[in-house]
Amino acid sequence: MTSPLQRKLKISGPTAITANRLADGVVVWLTSGGAWSMAIAEAAIATTGEEVQRLLTLAHGDENTAVGAYAARVEVTAEGRAAPANLRERIRVNGPTIAPAA
Amino acid sequence: MYVYDAFDRTFLQERVAEFRDQVARRLSGELNEEEFKPLRLMNGVYLQLHAYMLRVCIPYGTLNATQLRALARVARRYDRDYGHFTTRQNIQFNWIKLAELPDAMADLAEVGIHGIQTSGNCIRNTTTDAFAGAARDEIEDPRLYAEIIRQWSTLHPEFTYLPRKFKIAISAARHDRAATRVHDVGLRLHRRDGETGFEVMVGGGLGRTPYIGKTIRDFLPKEDLLSYLEAIVRTYNLGGRRDNIYKARIKIQVHELGAEAFAEKVEAEWRQIKDGALKLDQAALDTIADRFLTPDFEALPDDPAELATALANPAFARWHANSVVPHKVGGHAIVTLSLKPVGGPPGDCTADQMDTIADLAERYGYGEVRVAHEQNLVLPHVRQKDLPAVWRALDAIGVATPNVGLVTDIISCPGLDYCSLANTRSIPIAQKLTQRFADDARIADIGRLHVNISGCINACGHHHIGHIGILGVEKKDEEFFQISLGGKGNSKARLGELIGPAIPESEIVDAVERLVDTYLELRASPAETFIAAVERLGIEPFKERAYAPR
Ligand code: SF4
Numbered sequence: 001m002t003s004p005l006q007r008k009l010k011i012s013g014p015t016a017i018t019a020n021r022l023a024d025g026v027v028v029w030l031t032s033g034g035a036w037s038m039a040i041a042e043a044a045i046a047t048t049g050e051e052v053q054r055l056l057t058l059a060h061g062d063e064n065t066a067v068g069a070y071a072a073r074v075e076v077t078a079e080g081r082a083a084p085a086n087l088r089e090r091i092r093v094n095g096p097t098i099a100p101a102a
Numbered sequence: 103m104y105v106y107d108a109f110d111r112t113f114l115q116e117r118v119a120e121f122r123d124q125v126a127r128r129l130s131g132e133l134n135e136e137e138f139k140p141l142r143l144m145n146g147v148y149l150q151l152h153a154y155m156l157r158v159c160i161p162y163g164t165l166n167a168t169q170l171r172a173l174a175r176v177a178r179r180y181d182r183d184y185g186h187f188t189t190r191q192n193i194q195f196n197w198i199k200l201a202e203l204p205d206a207m208a209d210l211a212e213v214g215i216h217g218i219q220t221s222g223n224c225i226r227n228t229t230t231d232a233f234a235g236a237a238r239d240e241i242e243d244p245r246l247y248a249e250i251i252r253q254w255s256t257l258h259p260e261f262t263y264l265p266r267k268f269k270i271a272i273s274a275a276r277h278d279r280a281a282t283r284v285h286d287v288g289l290r291l292h293r294r295d296g297e298t299g300f301e302v303m304v305g306g307g308l309g310r311t312p313y314i315g316k317t318i319r320d321f322l323p324k325e326d327l328l329s330y331l332e333a334i335v336r337t338y339n340l341g342g343r344r345d346n347i348y349k350a351r352i353k354i355q356v357h358e359l360g361a362e363a364f365a366e367k368v369e370a371e372w373r374q375i376k377d378g379a380l381k382l383d384q385a386a387l388d389t390i391a392d393r394f395l396t397p398d399f400e401a402l403p404d405d406p407a408e409l410a411t412a413l414a415n416p417a418f419a420r421w422h423a424n425s426v427v428p429h430k431v432g433g434h435a436i437v438t439l440s441l442k443p444v445g446g447p448p449g450d451c452t453a454d455q456m457d458t459i460a461d462l463a464e465r466y467g468y469g470e471v472r473v474a475h476e477q478n479l480v481l482p483h484v485r486q487k488d489l490p491a492v493w494r495a496l497d498a499i500g501v502a503t504p505n506v507g508l509v510t511d512i513i514s515c516p517g518l519d520y521c522s523l524a525n526t527r528s529i530p531i532a533q534k535l536t537q538r539f540a541d542d543a544r545i546a547d548i549g550r551l552h553v554n555i556s557g558c559i560n561a562c563g564h565h566h567i568g569h570i571g572i573l574g575v576e577k578k579d580e581e582f583f584q585i586s587l588g589g590k591g592n593s594k595a596r597l598g599e600l601i602g603p604a605i606p607e608s609e610i611v612d613a614v615e616r617l618v619d620t621y622l623e624l625r626a627s628p629a630e631t632f633i634a635a636v637e638r639l640g641i642e643p644f645k646e647r648a649y650a651p652r
Contacts, residue, residue: 091518
């Protein structure tokens, strides 16, 4: 069986590392400086398996700040920033697509 | 209402203090995530897509007004002013911060509620009929037995690490309103030769591999309830699979062994313990029954003048015909509060709505509120003469939509808007369907029709037992939905049949409408319900019409 880590390394394009902040669960993204940002646009974008592995190791070493880190495929904007590449990440970034109870 | 004793209260306070310490140790880094996660789950705390979610257990769906106000307070203080009622008669808060969770739990513990047994591989809280203690077709109040099971199962040392979660449901009425046939164990109280006892069903469940429960005992004397349950859970704990999470539920064990062989194992175990400490004598039953406060109902005439006058108002009459059912005590009624407004997320309830409902329960309903597994609330004991006033008050806060049991009373899981396991969203599909079928007269004409939506194969929206079941599947980052037809969760439970390939999100509402139109066209008479028409005609005529001409 492939370990989850190995599976994550098979990347299919630009990838960023995301997790939930320990204190409140807020979605955060790993920046190139190794900090966590709430803005996906500040996420470090990795394009090779090795780079993803390096960032993931960094993220997993910081489990007291953010938990459940994983590699997420991202799109790269014209300005070279990361943006969500699928519905799940869009919802994580923008919040539920529904208004709560009136 | 069951009144907790000093033992229960102390236990809850100690549990909150323990969790407060665990959270502090996690936040300081003394506990790592691997150590902390099982501890938070044992208290009903999940980490979802955007935040921590606290699932609060509402034992057998029964709340008093004070407890409902406490839920409102938690929604207001620690969350975003609302909560979400679930198909297991629980409530979930979606936005609580880890550091504030112990305070929220302390507030809940003050009124005797908590998140224990809402998560993890233990015996979860027992669910039952939302009309318990009020229904005319009831043989006995099932909550007595649900409470006995709660006391036996809470922190049961042998059953804290089962192969997988374990869910029990009880029905004690002629109509099964607790979906007992799709639970790990379903119990149906019935009478035989003047005695009451339980039909015991095992191995039901939905999810990835759905099964209808098999009866392994037609009649179990009440005094043997706990010993028999213990024998079942022990048989499962010892023989259930732990090698594969998808095969770990009791339904797989029952299926692989065969119901008869499984029953033999249970009976063999049971013979050894049936006359032991778990035997329920009448004194034990009486002690627990005494702790249930039954309202002091006034005997009143049915159909009072106030009601007759109000029925002249068509809007009231429509709500009354839809949301009110007779009570076992004359002059009273059971009122279902629809948490399915047009365009609203099914099962959501705001803090303000909770407060008003608590006030109404106190003023008109002997202080009692129930959570129905259909994600609605119930005022179980309302005097018929008060129905017009209750309706006006409920209508003012948006919980009197006359759609109970109809096409827009949709059961929906949270789906991808909240849930980290989801493939697709569920709530927006429900919202669009309620908008498409917004006309009260039209849905009344369509009649009884259950639509259930799940955002993934885990089936929290019970799509297999929807008359129309909708399951979200993801294909290349796009949302698609499979439709099944003909499922039902009552005493004649049946799993729905898939009608064909998955349909893109943009077409699902049209497809459902075509199914409904097909029914309207083909029904033998307006008295033939959707499910009866599907059973008579089979799924073929529906299947042909569900897919848009391309
Ligand atoms: S059915 Fe799937 S998507 Fe829906 S709540 Fe359950 S796990 Fe989440």
